[in-house]
Ligand SMILES: Nc1ncnc2c1ncn2[C@@H]1O[C@H](COP(=O)(O)O)[C@@H](OP(=O)(O)O)[C@H]1O
């Protein structure tokens with residue numbers, strides 16, 4: 001298939017039925033008390049992670065066999081591709097702990113990285129039929145997407161454009177991990193004045209920022225590139241940014257660090273992040 005992976009819109013439209021299929025497989029397992037195993041790093045994995053990743057890898061190999069893919073489960077089994085300027089990052093089920101707890105806060109994540117930065121992202125929460133996808137480097141949308149084993153091609157998705165504009169007059173709000181909270185993040189929240197704080201599992205937090213329903217997501221617990229690349233692409237496209245504590249951009253493709261990220265702060269608005277950093 002001839003495909004220009006720099007066409008973010010084309011990639012987004014291609015990704016939606018794939019997400020539906022992957023989501024349908026995940027939901028079949030979700031509703032039948034999945035067996036939980038533990039990887040070498042003691043993180044949990046279920047058949048949903050493995051089956052979903054298989055579907056996505058197969059689809060990516062048909063779409064763009066020349067672009068390397070770094071995928072969470074394949075990498076944990078030792079399958080590390082040679083990284084180039086452009087590569088895909090796949091986390092088939094982000095928020096596996098939430099999947100096991102059955103609170104719905106888990107996502108399918110596909111991202112494209114170019115020159116060390118995520119330029120495309122798809123985050124899909126099948127339990128909520130809630131999908132966020134970039135259709136351009138400055139265009140992010142939300143779309144209701146029901147898990148489906150055999151989705152029909154759709155020319156007419158009801159895309160809701162999202163941006164980091166704060167709706168109404170709500171208070172400045174932080175959002176943090178449900179299962180991986182740290183004292184450092186709590187200290188950060190106190191330092192910025194102790195705003196109200198939402199808790200949520202998985203990369204859905206980036207969707208909440210990108211749609212303007214929270215302002216800052218401080219993350220001091222460990223993450224890997226596949227956990228956050230799609231979410232960062234969304235936040236970037238909606239007018240926000242993801243920075244290290246020192247205010248530097250996050251770099252992707254950190255092979256020597258096994259794709260581990262430093263602590264970071266994701267911001268709903270780039271200008272607010274810059275103002276806060278200047279005030280420090
Ligand atoms: N000790 C650790 N090392 C690396 N990543 C970790 C980690 N603890 C949690 N994570 C990452 O945090 C993700 C969950 O994010 P959150 O806390 O925002 O829900 C996990 O995604 P998976 O569920 O895909 O493994 C996992 O990758």
Ligand SMILES: [Mg+2]
Pocket residue numbers: 091093094095226227
């Ligand atoms: Mg993950």
